Amino acid sequence: MKTLEVALVSSKSKFCDVEANIEHFAGLIRRASDKGARLVCFPELALTSYTTEPAVFRVAECIPGPSTAKLANLAHIHNVYLSVGMAEKDGTTFYISQLIVGPDGYMGKYRKHHLAGPGEQTGFSMGNSFPTFDIDGFKLGVNICYDGRFTATIEAMRNAQVDVIHHPHGNWLELGKDAEEWTRGKLVYFVSRAVHTRAYILINNSAGDTRYPNGVAKFGSGALIIDPLGQVVKRTTQRTRSEKMILATITRPLSNLIPDFELQRLDGKSQ
Numbered sequence: 001m002k003t004l005e006v007a008l009v010s011s012k013s014k015f016c017d018v019e020a021n022i023e024h025f026a027g028l029i030r031r032a033s034d035k036g037a038r039l040v041c042f043p044e045l046a047l048t049s050y051t052t053e054p055a056v057f058r059v060a061e062c063i064p065g066p067s068t069a070k071l072a073n074l075a076h077i078h079n080v081y082l083s084v085g086m087a088e089k090d091g092t093t094f095y096i097s098q099l100i101v102g103p104d105g106y107m108g109k110y111r112k113h114h115l116a117g118p119g120e121q122t123g124f125s126m127g128n129s130f131p132t133f134d135i136d137g138f139k140l141g142v143n144i145c146y147d148g149r150f151t152a153t154i155e156a157m158r159n160a161q162v163d164v165i166h167h168p169h170g171n172w173l174e175l176g177k178d179a180e181e182w183t184r185g186k187l188v189y190f191v192s193r194a195v196h197t198r199a200y201i202l203i204n205n206s207a208g209d210t211r212y213p214n215g216v217a218k219f220g221s222g223a224l225i226i227d228p229l230g231q232v233v234k235r236t237t238q239r240t241r242s243e244k245m246i247l248a249t250i251t252r253p254l255s256n257l258i259p260d261f262e263l264q265r266l267d268g269k270s271q
Helices: 018-034 066-078 117-123 145-149 151-159 179-197 260-266
Strands: 003-010 039-041 081-090 093-102 105-111 133-135 138-142 164-168 200-204 207-212 215-220 223-226 232-235 244-251
Touching (some): 018 039, 018 066, 039 164, 066 093, 151 179, 223 244
Parallel strands (some): 003 039
Antiparallel strands (some): 093 105, 133 138
16 A cells, blocks of 8 residues: 655744744754655645734735745755645735645645635635645645635545645634644544545644734644544644644555445445
8 A cells, every 4th residue: 555654743933934934844844854754734824824914915925936946945855745834925816825845846736715704804815726736646635724614625625536635724722722622623523524535634733822013823733633534643632832743654545445336335325
């Protein structure tokens, strides 16, 4: 069976300081690569820290653009694939996007479909496609944060027959006061989504405190990997909000191991 080594990072970011964040991520990428990771995943809007403050639109970039080139260079140096959240600018339109780069350069992006709350809805626009990416023979799809609350986005992943879904978040403490509580809360609805798509779901959140010009954003931290049977492969259980990284080996999912007629029976579509 094919295997893929993944590293799921719950990272801390500086407010809208893209250069500093890339420099910080370089160390985390090196650490993940040294441990054998081939896919390294960062949270939603990791390059700026999750925010809807006006400053985020001033540092938003085209994709591909300068940050794409820098992250692609890191991917090449360390021979890894990266999924990194960033604010995208396309003309006068802005998106919450997840950038995908690999050892050979830029691969593509996913734009968040469902915007959460007035902050996102008044500044960002919605994506309208579900691209997939080949990571060492595994088909990767992406949903971002609030996308997970809607059946249409997870159904799109099932229809695309993805093997792995990266699902980054930028959740404040209201949705989990620490890594243990945050990941436990995500189990409530992500287990059924993993079973439905027959894919691994890689879920991670930002960590620690980010100082804004007029306050502090507090993130719960946390990372979680669920397999196609709905079982927890690994999750952070520390009652802290510090940076964390979990690594795991994943194999080709259930959909590649069981004939279609058996999958239909398991889904209750035939007897």
